[in-house]
Amino acid sequence: MLEIGPIFRALMRNKVGAVLIAIQIAITMTIIVNSVFMIVERNEKMQRQSGLDEANTFHISSVGFGEGFNPRSTVEADLAQLRALPGVVDAIQINALPISGGGWSMGLQTEPGAEHDGTGVAVYMVDEHGINALDVEVIAGENFAPSDIRWRASRSPTWPNKVILTKAMVEKLFPDSPWADAVGKTVYINDNDPMIISGIIDKLQAPWVGWDNVENAMLSPERMEFTATRYLIRTQPGQRDRLMPEVEEMLASSNKQRVIRGMRTVEEDRERSYRGDSAMIKILTTVMVILTIVTALGIVGLASFSVNRRRKQIGTRRALGASQGAILRYFMLENFLISSVGVVLGAGLTIGLNILLVNTFEMNPMNWYYIPIGMLVLWLVGQVAVYGPARRAAGIAPATATRTV
Amino acid sequence: MLVMNDIKKVFRTDLVETHALRDFNLQVDEGDFVAVTGPSGSGKTTFLNIAGLLETFEGGQYLLDGQDVSQLNDKARSQLRNEKIGFIFQSFNLIPDLDLFDNVDVPLRYRGFNAAERKRRIESALEMVGLANRMKHLPAQLSGGQQQRVAIARALAGEPRFLLADEPTGNLDTKMAHSVMELLKEINQAGTTIVMVTHDPSLARDAKRNIYVRDGKVSELHSVGQELPDAANA
Numbered sequence A: 001m002l003e004i005g006p007i008f009r010a011l012m013r014n015k016v017g018a019v020l021i022a023i024q025i026a027i028t029m030t031i032i033v034n035s036v037f038m039i040v041e042r043n044e045k046m047q048r049q050s051g052l053d054e055a056n057t058f059h060i061s062s063v064g065f066g067e068g069f070n071p072r073s074t075v076e077a078d079l080a081q082l083r084a085l086p087g088v089v090d091a092i093q094i095n096a097l098p099i100s101g102g103g104w105s106m107g108l109q110t111e112p113g114a115e116h117d118g119t120g121v122a123v124y125m126v127d128e129h130g131i132n133a134l135d136v137e138v139i140a141g142e143n144f145a146p147s148d149i150r151w152r153a154s155r156s157p158t159w160p161n162k163v164i165l166t167k168a169m170v171e172k173l174f175p176d177s178p179w180a181d182a183v184g185k186t187v188y189i190n191d192n193d194p195m196i197i198s199g200i201i202d203k204l205q206a207p208w209v210g211w212d213n214v215e216n217a218m219l220s221p222e223r224m225e226f227t228a229t230r231y232l233i234r235t236q237p238g239q240r241d242r243l244m245p246e247v248e249e250m251l252a253s254s255n256k257q258r259v260i261r262g263m264r265t266v267e268e269d270r271e272r273s274y275r276g277d278s279a280m281i282k283i284l285t286t287v288m289v290i291l292t293i294v295t296a297l298g299i300v301g302l303a304s305f306s307v308n309r310r311r312k313q314i315g316t317r318r319a320l321g322a323s324q325g326a327i328l329r330y331f332m333l334e335n336f337l338i339s340s341v342g343v344v345l346g347a348g349l350t351i352g353l354n355i356l357l358v359n360t361f362e363m364n365p366m367n368w369y370y371i372p373i374g375m376l377v378l379w380l381v382g383q384v385a386v387y388g389p390a391r392r393a394a395g396i397a398p399a400t401a402t403r404t405v
Numbered sequence B: 001m002l003v004m005n006d007i008k009k010v011f012r013t014d015l016v017e018t019h020a021l022r023d024f025n026l027q028v029d030e031g032d033f034v035a036v037t038g039p040s041g042s043g044k045t046t047f048l049n050i051a052g053l054l055e056t057f058e059g060g061q062y063l064l065d066g067q068d069v070s071q072l073n074d075k076a077r078s079q080l081r082n083e084k085i086g087f088i089f090q091s092f093n094l095i096p097d098l099d100l101f102d103n104v105d106v107p108l109r110y111r112g113f114n115a116a117e118r119k120r121r122i123e124s125a126l127e128m129v130g131l132a133n134r135m136k137h138l139p140a141q142l143s144g145g146q147q148q149r150v151a152i153a154r155a156l157a158g159e160p161r162f163l164l165a166d167e168p169t170g171n172l173d174t175k176m177a178h179s180v181m182e183l184l185k186e187i188n189q190a191g192t193t194i195v196m197v198t199h200d201p202s203l204a205r206d207a208k209r210n211i212y213v214r215d216g217k218v219s220e221l222h223s224v225g226q227e228l229p230d231a232a233n234a
Helices: A004-013 A016-047 A071-084 A130-134 A167-173 A240-254 A266-273 A275-309 A311-319 A324-361 A370-394 A398-402 B044-051 B074-084 B100-111 B115-128 B144-157 B174-189
Strands: A057-064 A088-093 A104-109 A119-126 A138-141 A150-153 A162-166 A186-189 A193-201 A217-225 A228-235 A258-265 B002-012 B017-028 B033-037 B059-064 B085-088 B162-166 B193-197 B209-214 B217-223
Touching (some): A004 B100, A016 A275, A016 A324, A016 A370, A057 A071, A071 A088, A071 A217, A071 A228, A104 A167, A119 A130, A119 A167, A162 A167, A162 A186, A167 A193, A258 A266, A266 A275, A275 A311, A275 A324, A311 A324, A311 A398, A324 A370, A324 B074, B017 B044, B017 B217, B033 B174, B044 B059, B074 B085, B074 B100, B085 B144, B100 B144, B144 B174
Parallel strands (some): A119 A217, B033 B193, B033 B209, B085 B162, B162 B193
Antiparallel strands (some): A057 A228, A057 A258, A088 A228, A104 A119, A104 A186, B002 B017, B209 B217
16 A cells, blocks of 8 residues: 555655755756757757758869969869769859858848848859759759859849749748749849749758758859859769869869868768757756766665665564565655655746746747656656665565664 | 474574574463563574564474464565564654654555554554544654553554564653553453563563573473563573
8 A cells, every 4th residue: 555645744754855855856857858958959950951962062162363363264164074073963163052151141022122121041153053963952943044144253243133042931932822833923132133033942051050041042043253262062972082082183283373272071061060059969968967867866865864764664664564565665655756846846947947048048948748758757767766775675674673773 | 373383593694603593482372471581692582573473484383373484475474464463662663753643554554454444443542552632743752651552552453463562661661661561461351462572570470471581492481470580680
């Protein structure tokens, strides 16, 4: 028969240790549940797809120098060489790279005029090979034709008259109509410059992984006549690492009036961009593990102390008819009651801390099911921690009742 | 009721072997009130522990209420202890964090009685020892004599057939000891068999039978009225 009433009343008469453990459990639960929520959120953020064929894509920069350096002919020659390389799926000149941390952004609006607010969008300037090199899919409309591609001079304020947008961007610009209907519609850049949506792509992330509009991206049909430029190369599966030094060597040797540098894989870009999130996950995980161990040790300590202090009492209970199982249950139940107070208090504190985090750091509110899962975990930690001392208590001989020392 | 034939109990450490009981023979009949005396270390408490199923033994046979207890597992021994034996300890062994009601309730819960039955038995037992009005008091709020009365109530609440008392007056002054002894006699007269270990020859004389234990054996049996050896000096 469960002894909830007597155990609870006994705890109430001798509550300092139990209350301290309950508070420890509550604090542990508060920190663990909020940490797990943050870890899951960060992990989900890190798992988002950029849209690129990340495992098989790298990029490299070219910086020209000297009066004889011709950006346009260099780009044309470089792209021809790169695309002809065995193992290369496609290559493009591009102004910025998804999830790399640095790039261009503009505002697009559906009505012309400075009085209208634009929706932020990452700008990728690419030619007709962009779709293939970036490994994105045109899900409505069409890709750029070679004739759509223009050359952009440095500091040029004008924009082409066509644009390809991500589906996410289209849904933000035209929330009230089906996204596929946006093909052929006009959007405005720089307040008044019209661009006709010629195609919609499935997915392409912006360079800034922490940006609220990270899914908003546009492809502008242009090549850049800049001294410093960047190439994105997509290779066949498994060819990337072999091709990287080959490409570097080829570009460096093909034109002596420029410097080749900054060669990195997209996977490295991802690692760099999410380094902070990754570190946060490691720190939170470490804190959670340490806290759980400290709390478990606290429970073991209290239970062990309690068993040692009550040896005679346990012997007496055994003498009065308690089996070893009954003594084991007694201590498990006692811990369950202490843990219950702790997790109920912890549930309140967890919600409180989450509200504080939401208000202070603009985090998302925690899903409700984290609370009962956290309670279950802490209950389980308590039961596992108390099992050893409870087993020792159950092993106390009934004859202890008649011993005077 | 209680039959022990050639019981042996040896305590072993790495260095020594101590024969606490050797060829210990005893029979206690239903309704008896047996006082067990003997010098310190003679084996009185070991006998009591074995009789109360608090300890196992190496050899011999022990029949409790006709049942051979030597092969019982812990659960069966606990159940038998709970149902047939009541314990009274020298230090009362009340649980300090529980009030009198909950203290008397301890063995009844292990028995599996429902709440109403437990309440009836607890109130009746505390009434019998004159402490029904102190049910919500803690043991520390009672005198030694009162605490031993609570212990007796706890032992009797389950209506055991057999009461084992280990120096029940050892921690009480003379007046309290006399009061407790009178209560034990009343309980015995009501039909409960009692085996009491004591150092005090004057208390032993109040029992129906006296057993003198020396070196782990029953060395002398006395009927009421015979002169007992002084246990402390034996």
